[in-house]
Amino acid sequence: MLAVIHTLQEFMTRTKGIVYLLILAYLIGFPLWWRFLNRNNKDD
Amino acid sequence: MSTDTGTVTTPEAAPLPADGGSGTPPRRGILTPFNVIAGLIILLGAWLTWQRFTGGLGAISHLSNNQPWGVWIGFDLLTGVALAAGGYTTAAAVYLFGQKQYHAAVRPAVLTGFLGYALVVFALLYDVGRPLRLPYPFVISPGVTSVMFEVGACVALYLTVLFLEFSPAPLEWLGWTRLRNFMIKLTIPLTIFGVVLSTLHQSSLGAMFLITPAKLHPLWYSNYLPVFFFVSSIAAGMAMVIFEGTLSHSIFRRQVDPAHEEEHHAVIFGFAKATSLVLMGYFGIKVVGVAVSNNWHLLGTRYGLWFLLEMLGFVALPAFLFGVGVREKKLGLIRFTALLTVLGIVLNRLNVAIICFNYRLPAAQRYVPSWKEIGLSVFIVTVGLVAFRFIVTRMPILHDDPAYKDAH
Numbered sequence: 001m002l003a004v005i006h007t008l009q010e011f012m013t014r015t016k017g018i019v020y021l022l023i024l025a026y027l028i029g030f031p032l033w034w035r036f037l038n039r040n041n042k043d044d
Numbered sequence: 045m046s047t048d049t050g051t052v053t054t055p056e057a058a059p060l061p062a063d064g065g066s067g068t069p070p071r072r073g074i075l076t077p078f079n080v081i082a083g084l085i086i087l088l089g090a091w092l093t094w095q096r097f098t099g100g101l102g103a104i105s106h107l108s109n110n111q112p113w114g115v116w117i118g119f120d121l122l123t124g125v126a127l128a129a130g131g132y133t134t135a136a137a138v139y140l141f142g143q144k145q146y147h148a149a150v151r152p153a154v155l156t157g158f159l160g161y162a163l164v165v166f167a168l169l170y171d172v173g174r175p176l177r178l179p180y181p182f183v184i185s186p187g188v189t190s191v192m193f194e195v196g197a198c199v200a201l202y203l204t205v206l207f208l209e210f211s212p213a214p215l216e217w218l219g220w221t222r223l224r225n226f227m228i229k230l231t232i233p234l235t236i237f238g239v240v241l242s243t244l245h246q247s248s249l250g251a252m253f254l255i256t257p258a259k260l261h262p263l264w265y266s267n268y269l270p271v272f273f274f275v276s277s278i279a280a281g282m283a284m285v286i287f288e289g290t291l292s293h294s295i296f297r298r299q300v301d302p303a304h305e306e307e308h309h310a311v312i313f314g315f316a317k318a319t320s321l322v323l324m325g326y327f328g329i330k331v332v333g334v335a336v337s338n339n340w341h342l343l344g345t346r347y348g349l350w351f352l353l354e355m356l357g358f359v360a361l362p363a364f365l366f367g368v369g370v371r372e373k374k375l376g377l378i379r380f381t382a383l384l385t386v387l388g389i390v391l392n393r394l395n396v397a398i399i400c401f402n403y404r405l406p407a408a409q410r411y412v413p414s415w416k417e418i419g420l421s422v423f424i425v426t427v428g429l430v431a432f433r434f435i436v437t438r439m440p441i442l443h444d445d446p447a448y449k450d451a452h
Contacts (some may be wrong), residue, residue: 011338018335026328033324037317037367 078433082426089423092416096170103262104416110402111411113171119421120167122249123390124160126273129281130288131157131206132235132242137318139235146314146414148307151213152292153285153439155432158206163428165203166382170420191251194383205238208242216448217439224448247274253396261400263342263351266333267394275329279322282315283362283385288380296436301443313370316378319385320366327359347400358388 005011055123075427107114134153137143169175177184182200187193208227215224238291250273257265266272298310334340342348362385369378402410436442 005338015336015338019332022328022332022335030324034321034365037320037370039371 068244074145082173082430085423085426086430090421090422092420093170095416095418101171101173104414104420106411106414106417108411110405110409111398115395115413115417115421116167116171118394119390120424121164121171121398122393124164124167125246125249126277126280126389126393127284127386128157128160128164129207129242129246129277130285131160132238133278133281134285135209135235136239139232140239143314145307145310147350148304149285149289149311149315151210152289152436154206154209154285155213155435155441156288157281158203159428159431161199161203161206163424164199166422166427167424181224183430191248191254195245195248195252198241198248201237202241205284207242209234209238210371213435213439213441216445221447243274245318246277247271249273250396256401258376259402259404260396261346261347261403262337264333264338264396264400268329268333268336271329272326272333273327275322279319279326279385280389282319282322283382283389286312286315286319286378287386290382291444292436296433296442299436299442303444304414304442309375312375312378313373314355316366316381317370317383320363320370323359323363323366323385327355327363330355330359347403350395350400354388354391358391360383362388 005014092104101107105114105116130153134146134149136151138349140147168178172178181187181193181196208230211227212224215221215227239394247270250271253260253265253269254267289308289311294306334343343352362381365381365384368374369381398411398413440448
């Protein structure tokens with residue numbers, strides 16, 4: 001993350017790569033959070 | 045201002061408190077603590093108003109060419125508009141998405157939104173150099189390529205929409221049935237129009253800061269500022285509905301009928317769940333904002349720690365606490381979290397407009413609001429509270445007017 005970036009190519013590759021990983025994490029995390037929020041309602 | 049002695053115009057319009065009383069608050073005289081404090085603040089505000097309009101902006105503010113937007117824009121306008129977003133979110137949930145179980149929250153939310161926007165325009169009269177020229181962009185010289193024109197046009201139109209959305213309540217109070225029935229028929233178009241206008245100007249308020257990439261700290265500056273402002277306004281609006289509803293049901297208990305009291309809990313749990321999801325989404329896109337600009341290295345600086353406090357303490361933590369509150373059915377936790385969320389929105393807007401703006405300037409040249417500016421903001425909020433109390437103690441906001449009970 002803190003590595004020196006020399007070119008726009010490197011910048012875009014690095015930042016886009018991190019964003020894709022973050023989006024992947026959200027795609028997994030959001031359904032889990034949704035289940036966390038709604039599980040109690042089913043128990044009722 | 046003795047609104048505690050306020051009476052409803054018709055016996056039918058009286059609320060239905062749980063104790064079976066008439067709903068008319070007991071006469072407590074005019075010198076209640078609220079009246080005295082509000083009266084003193086309004087007197088102070090009148091004096092500051094006199095100073096502002098006779099001595100100019102410099103007489104009461106520390107605004108400068110470096111910082112032409114101060115606390116009146118950062119707090120009264122940006123925060124006011126965000127916190128007034130409960131009007132469109134609640135109306136959209138009930139009338140567009142069919143969540144009828146939240147119907148009890150619509151009128152208080154629309155009233156809060158209407159007063160919020162009215163006070164935004166009121167505050168703007170103090171902030172702009174020549175307030176009498178406020179209508180100029182609409183009738184003399186429209187700057188249609190300016191984001192600020194779009195904000196101004198949307199706020200003016202949306203204030204009108206909110207007034208029309210709110211109008212059935214005063215019309216029921218006045219007994220103007222035919223006009224009230226006509227306004228009720230406009231509910232759906234007005235709601236759609238309100239959502240469109242809010243989407244436009246909530247995001248455009250963020251877009252106004254796109255012109256300041258060298259002035260706003262990189263952790264707050266982003267090409268996604270319009271998205272940040274819009275998404276956070278949804279969370280702010282819903283948290284404000286919970287917060288305002290909690291206060292209203294406590295302070296104006298006698299105005300609340302049993303049906304509204306029953307629905308209130310559904311509103312709190314439903315809105316808490318939705319706010320939790322929106323805050324999680326907001327947290328996600330804020331992290332993406334840091335990632336696309338590759339600003340990770342700034343997180344270790346002083347501003348970075350401040351950013352982390354805002355993100356973790358006032359976004360991630362409320363999202364988590366709302367979730368726990370919903371799961372565990374803890375009303376107190378949800379109410380506290382709503383306050384936390386509201387404070388988080390205030391902090392975010394102040395960060396963007398004031399605290400992290402002009403961050404490169406030497407400390408001596410940085411903007412610090414004068415006590416008179418803050419006093420005027422307190423005066424404006426107080427005017428809103430007095431208006432809110434005047435309306436809620438007289439009109440069918442927290443209860444249904446029995447004459448129109450089946451019409452909802």
